[in-house]
Amino acid sequence: MSPSDAAPPPLLVAQRDAVRTLTLNRPQALNSFNGELHAALMQALDDAAADRSVRCVVITGAGRGFCAGQDLSDPAMAAPAGGPAEGTSIGRLIEERYAPLVMKLRQFPTPLVAAVNGVAAGAGANFALNCDLVVAARSASFLQAFSKIGLIPDCGGTWLLPRLAGRGRALGLAMLGDRLPAEQAAAMGLVWQVCDDEQLQATAAALADRLAALPTAALVQTRLALDKGGQVDMAEALAHEARVQDELGRSADSREAVQAFLERRPARFAPR
Numbered sequence: 001m002s003p004s005d006a007a008p009p010p011l012l013v014a015q016r017d018a019v020r021t022l023t024l025n026r027p028q029a030l031n032s033f034n035g036e037l038h039a040a041l042m043q044a045l046d047d048a049a050a051d052r053s054v055r056c057v058v059i060t061g062a063g064r065g066f067c068a069g070q071d072l073s074d075p076a077m078a079a080p081a082g083g084p085a086e087g088t089s090i091g092r093l094i095e096e097r098y099a100p101l102v103m104k105l106r107q108f109p110t111p112l113v114a115a116v117n118g119v120a121a122g123a124g125a126n127f128a129l130n131c132d133l134v135v136a137a138r139s140a141s142f143l144q145a146f147s148k149i150g151l152i153p154d155c156g157g158t159w160l161l162p163r164l165a166g167r168g169r170a171l172g173l174a175m176l177g178d179r180l181p182a183e184q185a186a187a188m189g190l191v192w193q194v195c196d197d198e199q200l201q202a203t204a205a206a207l208a209d210r211l212a213a214l215p216t217a218a219l220v221q222t223r224l225a226l227d228k229g230g231q232v233d234m235a236e237a238l239a240h241e242a243r244v245q246d247e248l249g250r251s252a253d254s255r256e257a258v259q260a261f262l263e264r265r266p267a268r269f270a271p272r
């Protein structure tokens with residue numbers, strides 16, 4: 001077999017300065033998740049997390065789609081119809097693939113930018129929404145495809161959607177499963193920025209560069225604190241802020257940033 005006969009890698013990895021870009025690469029199936037793509041993505045996220053030169057990760061899709069969620073033709077989807085509830089394939093798929101992926105994103109040690117280049121459906125939509133900032137091409141759309149195949153939102157959708165859009169909109173999106181154009185997704189608070197299609201990668205790169213130039217630990221603690229803040233009362237949120245602020249305030253990043261401000265120069269942060 002010549003190298004040109006080899007199957008294309010399911011995920012492409014590229015690095016520019018401190019920004020790593022992961023491109024889902026199954027365009028013929030709108031980058032839906034099969035086992036190979038899932039494993040490659042988990043490994044690439046682990047690699048980026050371990051590489052201290054990486055200060056921001058951008059996730060995008062090859063071709064005309066971002067990600068169509070679970071590959072519905074994947075053999076792993078073949079749950080026994082009418083079989084015992086215990087240990088069906090779908091439950092296992094969620095526990096073994098999607099839940100660990102979501103937890104990895106929520107705890108990731110750098111900011112994450114989703115550059116949504118096309119349709120993001122099912123777990124693909126919620127995968128994007130689990131990133132810190134979502135930039136979408138104007139022609140992109142988001143679709144909670146689950147109800148149409150007799151399922152509920154997963155990949156953290158039940159937790160995320162009401163928090164991002166409010167209960168009423170979350171129910172409308174999840175029950176109807178309509179395509180939500182990027183502009184409307186931005187108006188609902190799901191998306192940070194919409195841009196012309198041809199500007200998507202440059203816009204995401206500029207955003208990633210800005211994030212990479214900021215103190216990474218503070219950005220990650222910001223995500224964790226906001227997520228926690230949505231679940232605890234004010235007293236606990238204040239206590240958490242005090243604990244984290246105390247730790248960050250003594251960090252080299254914070255000292256350098258304050259010094260740079262006083263000296264009227266750009267801050268120079270060490271690798272994370």
Ligand code: T3D
Pocket residue numbers: 028029030032068069070071072073077089090091093094098119121122123124143145146149151154
């Ligand atoms: O087990 C579990 O349930 C675990 C958790 C699952 C979470 C989920 O993600 S459930 C939701 C799964 N996703 C879907 O239900 C979405 C299915 N896809 C669509 O509804 C449509 O494809 C889109 C609305 C996303 C896009 O429509 P359109 O008209 O732009 O494209 P298309 O023609 O439907 O699709 C293009 C190709 O991609 C097509 O293949 P072909 O005919 O050109 O060879 C289509 O079959 C393929 N494709 C699209 N989505 C999937 C897919 N192949 C496998 N799995 C997909 N999810």
